Amino acid sequence: MLQKNNKVDQKNSKLDKVLNQVLRYVGMVLIVLILFGLILLISGSDPIKSYQDIFSYTLGSRYGFTEVIVSMTPVLLTALAVALPTRVGLINVGGEGQLYMGACFATWGALTFSHLPGWVLLPIMILLGMLGGAVWAFIPGLLKSLGLVNETITTLLLNSVAPMIVAFFVYGYWHSPMDTNKTAMFVPAARLPRFFNSRIDLSFFIALALLILFWLLLKYTRWGMEMKAILGNAQAAKRNGIPINRYWIIIMCAGGAIAGLAGMAQVSGFFGVLMAGFSRGVGFMGFLISWMSFGDPLAIFITSFVISVIMTGGNYLQLTVGLPFAVINILLAFTLFIVLAKPVFLQRKVA
Amino acid sequence: MSLLAILGVLSSAIFSGTSLLYTTLGETLHQRAGIVNLGLEGIMLISAATGYRVAVETGNPYIGILVAMIVGGLTNMIIGFLVVTRKANQLASGLATMFFGFGLSALIGRDYVGVRITPLPRIPFPGTANLPLLFASLFRFDFLIYLVIPVAVLIWWLLFRTRWGLGLRAVGENADTAFASGRNPFWIKYQALGIGGMLAGLGAAHLSIAYTMNWSQFMTGGRGFIAVALVIFSKWHPLRAIGGALLFSGAVAFQLMLQSSGVRVSPFLLDTIPYLITLLVLIIWGGTRKHAAPASLGRVYQGGQQ
Numbered sequence: 163m164l165q166k167n168n169k170v171d172q173k174n175s176k177l178d179k180v181l182n183q184v185l186r187y188v189g190m191v192l193i194v195l196i197l198f199g200l201i202l203l204i205s206g207s208d209p210i211k212s213y214q215d216i217f218s219y220t221l222g223s224r225y226g227f228t229e230v231i232v233s234m235t236p237v238l239l240t241a242l243a244v245a246l247p248t249r250v251g252l253i254n255v256g257g258e259g260q261l262y263m264g265a266c267f268a269t270w271g272a273l274t275f276s277h278l279p280g281w282v283l284l285p286i287m288i289l290l291g292m293l294g295g296a297v298w299a300f301i302p303g304l305l306k307s308l309g310l311v312n313e314t315i316t317t318l319l320l321n322s323v324a325p326m327i328v329a330f331f332v333y334g335y336w337h338s339p340m341d342t343n344k345t346a347m348f349v350p351a352a353r354l355p356r357f358f359n360s361r362i363d364l365s366f367f368i369a370l371a372l373l374i375l376f377w378l379l380l381k382y383t384r385w386g387m388e389m390k391a392i393l394g395n396a397q398a399a400k401r402n403g404i405p406i407n408r409y410w411i412i413i414m415c416a417g418g419a420i421a422g423l424a425g426m427a428q429v430s431g432f433f434g435v436l437m438a439g440f441s442r443g444v445g446f447m448g449f450l451i452s453w454m455s456f457g458d459p460l461a462i463f464i465t466s467f468v469i470s471v472i473m474t475g476g477n478y479l480q481l482t483v484g485l486p487f488a489v490i491n492i493l494l495a496f497t498l499f500i501v502l503a504k505p506v507f508l509q510r511k512v513a
Numbered sequence: 514m515s516l517l518a519i520l521g522v523l524s525s526a527i528f529s530g531t532s533l534l535y536t537t538l539g540e541t542l543h544q545r546a547g548i549v550n551l552g553l554e555g556i557m558l559i560s561a562a563t564g565y566r567v568a569v570e571t572g573n574p575y576i577g578i579l580v581a582m583i584v585g586g587l588t589n590m591i592i593g594f595l596v597v598t599r600k601a602n603q604l605a606s607g608l609a610t611m612f613f614g615f616g617l618s619a620l621i622g623r624d625y626v627g628v629r630i631t632p633l634p635r636i637p638f639p640g641t642a643n644l645p646l647l648f649a650s651l652f653r654f655d656f657l658i659y660l661v662i663p664v665a666v667l668i669w670w671l672l673f674r675t676r677w678g679l680g681l682r683a684v685g686e687n688a689d690t691a692f693a694s695g696r697n698p699f700w701i702k703y704q705a706l707g708i709g710g711m712l713a714g715l716g717a718a719h720l721s722i723a724y725t726m727n728w729s730q731f732m733t734g735g736r737g738f739i740a741v742a743l744v745i746f747s748k749w750h751p752l753r754a755i756g757g758a759l760l761f762s763g764a765v766a767f768q769l770m771l772q773s774s775g776v777r778v779s780p781f782l783l784d785t786i787p788y789l790i791t792l793l794v795l796i797i798w799g800g801t802r803k804h805a806a807p808a809s810l811g812r813v814y815q816g817g818q819q
Binding site: 201255311320446450453485490492493502 | 551591594595599601602604605606608609610611612613615616617618619620623730731735738739741742745779781782784785788789791792795796811
C-alpha cells in the first residue's frame with residue numbers, strides 16, 4: 163500500500179506536500195475559530211463581529227498592526243530563550259523566572275544610574291537584564307552539568323521564586339511614594355527609544371537580530387555543528403572531545419540572558435515601571451511557541467506573529483465586546499490544543 | 514508573642530494549606546502514573562470559578578463543591594486526550610491547559626466577582642468547644658479540612674496497599690513492562706488523571722467556596738505550580754505531602770510570628786524558603802543517587818494498543 167502510493171505520488175509529490183500543508187493549516191485555523199466562536203456565542207457575544215473586529219484591527223489598521231509587533235517582541239525573545247537550549251537537548255521551562263530576574267536587575271540599573279545619559283544607561287540596563295536572566299539560568303545549567311538535578315524541575319521551581327524576589331525589592335525598597343506595588347516611572351533616559359510613531363521599541367529589532375544570529379549560529383558555525391552533535395547523542399559527543407558540560411552551562415546561560423533581555427524590554431520599553439507580578443505567562447508562552455516551532459528560527463517568527471495577533475485582538479475585544487481580557491487565552495489554548503492533538507483527519511494522508 | 518498569635522498562625526496555615534494538599538495529592542497520582550501535569554493552575558481556576566458560580570446560583574455550597582470536583586476531573590481529560598491518546602508533549606499540553614484555564618475561568622466567573630455565597634458550616638475541633646471564645650474561634654474548621662488527612666491516608670492506601678495502586682505505580686515506572694504484565698497503561702493513566710483532577714477540583718473548591726468565600730481572576734496565585742514542587746518535596750509520597758503542605762502554607766504565617774516578636778523579615782523572602790528547601794533536597798538526592806521519582810515520569814508511552 164505504502165509503496166504503491168509512493169510511486170504514484172513521486173511526480174507531483176512536492177506540490178502535493180505544499181498543498182497538503184496549506185490544507186492542514188487552513189483546517190486547523192477553521193476548527194479553532196469555530197470552537198472559540200461557540201464559546202463567544204454561549205457567552206452572549208456575536209462571534210462573526212468579534213472576528214471581524216479582531217482581524218480588521220490587528221491586520222487592517224496601522225495602529226493595530228504596530229500593537230501586534232509590540233506584543234510579539236517579548237514572546238519572540240522568550241521563545242528564543244527556550245529554543246537555544248533545546249538545541250543541546252536542554253528543556254528550559256524557566257523563561258518566566260528568567261524574565262522576572264532580567265527585569266529586576268535592569269530596574270536596579272535604571273534606579274541606581276538614573277543620572278546617566280541614555281546612551282550609557284540603556285546599554286548598562288541591557289547588560290544587567292541579560293546578566294539577571296543568565297544568573298537565573300546558571301543554577302539549572304550547573305546542576306544539570308554536575309548530574310545532580312534535571313533542568314526541567316529546577317527551572318520550574320525557580321520560576322516561582324523569581325516573582326517573589328521582584329516583589330521583595332518592589333514592596334520593600336523600590337516602590338514610588340504613591341504606590342506600594344510598583345516603582346516610579348523610569349526617567350526618559352532609561353526608556354528604550356520608540357519608532358514609527360508607535361509603541362514599537364528598540365527591543366523588537368534586537369529580537370530580530372538575535373533570531374538571525376541564532377540561525378547563523380546553527381547553520382554556519384562550528385558551535386552549531388557541535389550543538390547538533392550533542393543533541394544527537396551527548397555521550398558520543400563527549401567521547402569525541404566536545405565539552406558537553408561547558409556547552410550545557412553556557413547555552414543555558416545564553417538562553418536565560420535572552421529571557422532576561424525580554425524582561426528588561428518589558429520594563430524599559432513597554433511598561434516604563436517595574437510592577438510586582440507584571441508578567442502573566444509570557445515566559446510560558448515562549449516555551450509553547452518554541453515547542454510548536456521545533457526550535458526553527460523562521461517558524462518561531464511566524465508562530466510568534468500568529469500568537470501576537472490573537473493576543474492583541476483579545477485586547478481589542480475587551481474594548482468592543484466587553485469580555486475580560488483573559489478570555490482570549492481560550493482562543494490561544496484552542497490553537498495550542500489543536501497543534502498538540504495533531505488531528506488524524508488533518509494529517510497528510512499520503513505517506 | 515502570645516499563645517493566641519501562635520495558634521492563629523497555625524489555624525491560618527491549616528486553612529490555606531488544605532487546598533494545596535488536595536491538589537498535591539492529585540498531582541502525586543498523576544506523577545506516580547508518569548505524567549507531569551503543569552495544567553493544574555488552569556484546572557484549579559476553572560474548578561474554583563465553576564464551583565463558586567454553582568454555589569451562588571443554587572445557594573448550596575455542597576453542590577458547588579461536587580460540581581467543582583467533576584469539572585476538575587473533566588478538564589483533566591483534555592490533558593489525558595493530548596498526552597495519553599495523542600502522545601503529545603506533557604509540558605506543552607499542561608501549559609496550554611493552564612492558558613485555557615486563565616481564559617475559561619475569567620469567562621465563567623465574570624459576573625460573580627464579590628458575590629456572596631452561603632458559607633460552609635464550621636465545626637469546632639473536638640475538645641476545643643469549651644475554650645475561651647477567642648481561642649475556640651481559631652479551631653472551627655469546615656468539613657473539607659477535617660477530610661483532607663483521611664483523604665491523604667486513603668490515597669496512600671490506594672497507591673501502596675492495593676493492586677490498583679501497584680498497577681498505577683508500575684505504569685509510572687515503566688509502562689511497557691506494565692503492559693507486558695497485562696495492565697492497560699492508557700486506561701490507568703486516564704484513571705489517575707480523572708481522580709487527580711477531581712482532587713485538584715476539590716482543592717480549588719475549598720479555596721473559593723470554603724476559605725476565601727470569594728472568586729477573583731487568577732485567585733489560585735500559583736498554587737498549581739506549588740503543588741508540583743510539593744510533590745517533589747514530599748518524594749512522591751501522599752503522607753509526606755501533609756507536612757509539606759503545612760510548611761509551604763506556613764511560611765506566611767511564620768513571618769507574622771517573627772514580625773510580632775520584633776524580627777522584620779520580608780514575607781516574600783520567607784515565601785521562597787520552601788522552594789529553596791525543595792531545591793536543596795533535590796541536590797542532596799542527586800548527590801547520593803537516591804532516586805524516588807517514577808522512572809518514566811514525563812515520557813510518552815508509545816504503546817499502540819488501547
